[in-house]
Structure formats: C-alpha cells, structure tokens
Amino acid sequence: MKIVLFYHSLLSDWNHGNAHFLRGIVQELKVRGHQVEVFEPENGWSLQNLVSEYGQEKLKELQQYYPGLKTNFYAPPSLNLDFVLRDADLVLVHEWNEHELVRQIGQHRTRNHYKLLFHDTHHRAVTEKKSMAAYDLTNYDGVLAFGEVIRNIYLQEQWTQKAWTWHEAADTSVFYPHTKTELEGDLVWIGNWGDEERTAELHEFLINPVKELGLKAKIYGVRYPEHALKSLAEAGIEYGGWLPNYKAPEEFAKYKVTVHVPRRPYVEALPGIPTIRPFEALSCGIPLITAPWEDAEHLFTPGEDFLVAQNGEEMKKHLQTILTDKNQATELVNKGLNTIQQRHTCAHRVNELEKVCAELGIAATKIYGNKNEETVYAK
Incomplete structure (x- = not known):
C-alpha cells in the first residue's frame, strides 16, 4: 500500500508523545514493504523547541536509532493535496492537525479512491469536546481511537459512523531490555x-x-x-x-x-x-x-x-x-x-491496522503483498 500520514511531528518528541508510537508504526509498515510518506507542518512547535534548545545534532542522532526515518515539511497554504496524495491507498490524519486541513483532506477524499481515517490519541474528546466536535469528518471512512472510551464518544456524538480502538504500543526495535552495567541510582x-x-x-x-x-x-x-x-x-x-x-x-x-x-x-x-x-x-x-x-x-x-x-x-x-x-x-x-x-508491540498494531484496511475494502494484495493473512498475524 501507499500510505500517507499527516501528523504534528515525526522527528521531534519534545513534549510530543505521539512521535513515540508514530515512529514505530512507520518503521514497521516499511519493513512490511508498504510505501510510507509522513507530512508535518514546517515550523511546528515541537521541532522548533527541540532545535532551538539542542540544535540540529539531535536530528542526526535520531537516525542512529531509526535509520532512514524521514518526513516531508509543508506550508499549509501551499499544500498540493493532488500531488501528495496521488496513488494513495490509505491516508491517516492525526487530531493535532488544524481543523481546516482536516476538512480539506476530507473534501479531497470525495474526488479520489483512497481510504481516509482520523487518528485520535489524546483526551480532548472529553476535555475539549467543542473543539473536537468542530472537526469535519463527514468524508472520512472512520476513526482510529486509542481507547474504547474515546471510540464510543465518536460514535455516541455521531462525529463518525465507524470507529476502531487502536491502542498505542511499544516499538520493540528500540524499546527492549538493555544490558545493565553500572547502576546510577534507584x-x-x-x-x-x-x-x-x-x-x-x-x-x-x-x-x-x-x-x-x-x-x-x-x-x-x-x-x-x-x-x-x-x-x-x-x-x-x-x-x-x-x-x-x-x-x-x-x-x-x-x-x-x-x-x-x-x-x-x-x-x-x-x-x-x-x-x-x-x-x-x-x-x-x-x-x-x-x-x-x-x-x-x-x-x-x-x-x-x-x-x-x-x-x-x-x-x-x-x-x-x-x-x-x-x-x-x-x-x-x-x-x-x-x-x-x-x-502490545507496534507489529501487533500494524496487524490491527491491516485488518481495518481489509474491512474498508482495500485489496488483499495491496495489504499483504505476497503473504497471506495467517502468515502475517502469526508474527
């Protein structure tokens, strides 16, 4: 599949916990042979704070842990959706995006054949309900919510017709037990x-x-x-x-x-x-x-x-x-x-995402390539 993701930042996790899960998902999707493109706004607050305090060196260091991880920067007024979403099979739009961008991508979806999902990983559906209700998800195929209670809110408030629970998880390519050498504290x-x-x-x-x-x-x-x-x-x-x-x-x-x-x-x-x-x-x-x-x-x-x-x-x-x-x-x-x-690894969550894709009608050959579903889920 060609998968396009719109998030606040892939490169920076400065006060931005969504980058943790996103990195693991992107890398796992790429390992499975999917073509993945991430788009984030230029001058995003998380990346700006990171670079202003710690410099560009931290972005180079990131590559040591996530080889080949890259993003695409865009200026909202000049974003050409026809170009960036050409040949897309699946598009994920995170809830930290501006309301207008969410609406524009939804409008673009009406003229194209990709599947479009909104991804919610925050508590604002409860704490800032008015703002979340203002997102226009009319033309979205559904919502990925990082907990059952959030999923139920989207359905009860009729913000969407379909929603799936998609919990965050550990990226075990980076998060694994390291050998303990000399302890530094309790x-x-x-x-x-x-x-x-x-x-x-x-x-x-x-x-x-x-x-x-x-x-x-x-x-x-x-x-x-x-x-x-x-x-x-x-x-x-x-x-x-x-x-x-x-x-x-x-x-x-x-x-x-x-x-x-x-x-x-x-x-x-x-x-x-x-x-x-x-x-x-x-x-x-x-x-x-x-x-x-x-x-x-x-x-x-x-x-x-x-x-x-x-x-x-x-x-x-x-x-x-x-x-x-x-x-x-x-x-x-x-x-x-x-x-x-x-x-609870990112591989498990990609399995879940691929099942959602199948439910939405994306061709099995695009989702699984030459592997069958049972082989993938046995992973």
Missing part, C-alpha cells in the same frame, strides 16, 4: 510535568516517596515550572531535563525501578487508556509501579505485569519491596515483558 522517571494535570499525584506517588525513603532518583522531562524544580531539589531528586525518547531504554538500564503517574483526565474520564509510557517501560524490562488507573480494557494483569499503589504509603511499600526483593522484581519484569511481546 529510581528513574521520564515524563513531562503535565500542565498541572497531575501535580498533586506527582507529589504523592513520586516526589514524596523518594524523599521519605531517601532514594537516589533522577527525573527527565520538559515544561517543569519553578515550583516543580524546587520540589525536586528539596527531595534530593536530580533533574535531567529533556531526554530524547529513543534514549529512554538506556536510562532504564541504569536504575532499579520506574513509576507511572497518569494525568488526571485519564484516571477520571478515560479508563482503560494507560498512554504509551507503561508499554515502553515494560518493554525495556524494568519493574514498574503505577499510581491508580483502571485497566478497563484488560490490556495487562495488574499485580503481575506491574504493581499498583493506591496511595503514597502503598507506593513506598511497593518501592521497598522491589528494591529489596530481587526475586519478586525479576518475576515482575519477566511477566510484564512477556505481555508486551505477546500483545
């Missing part, structure tokens, strides 16, 4: 502050337990306000700033445990959506402890793949267990890693 956490969507939770489940247990810890991320940096300093936590996502596996290998602290909208309104961080941590073979979230779609086995702390005191107990009981830590790692490898 706990590492990788994540942005969160626009005050989880401030209390970060104190309860991360900062305070580290401080009270006297752990050696390091935190990576961007957009940390002064009060957050002050709290980290008072807890004795080292702040590492932005970390390229492809470097996370190397950092996980230097520490004994990590934690997941979901943002409040996911806990309160979007059960079943863990975001991509737990997938990546488990895929790297590091013990994971999470703050409460409801695994409504049974993606994992809580208590076996990872431990769940209902409050700060439980977090401290779980941390002490992992740091002192090597056998339990190893059992947790093995179970979590197995779950990822059996169910």
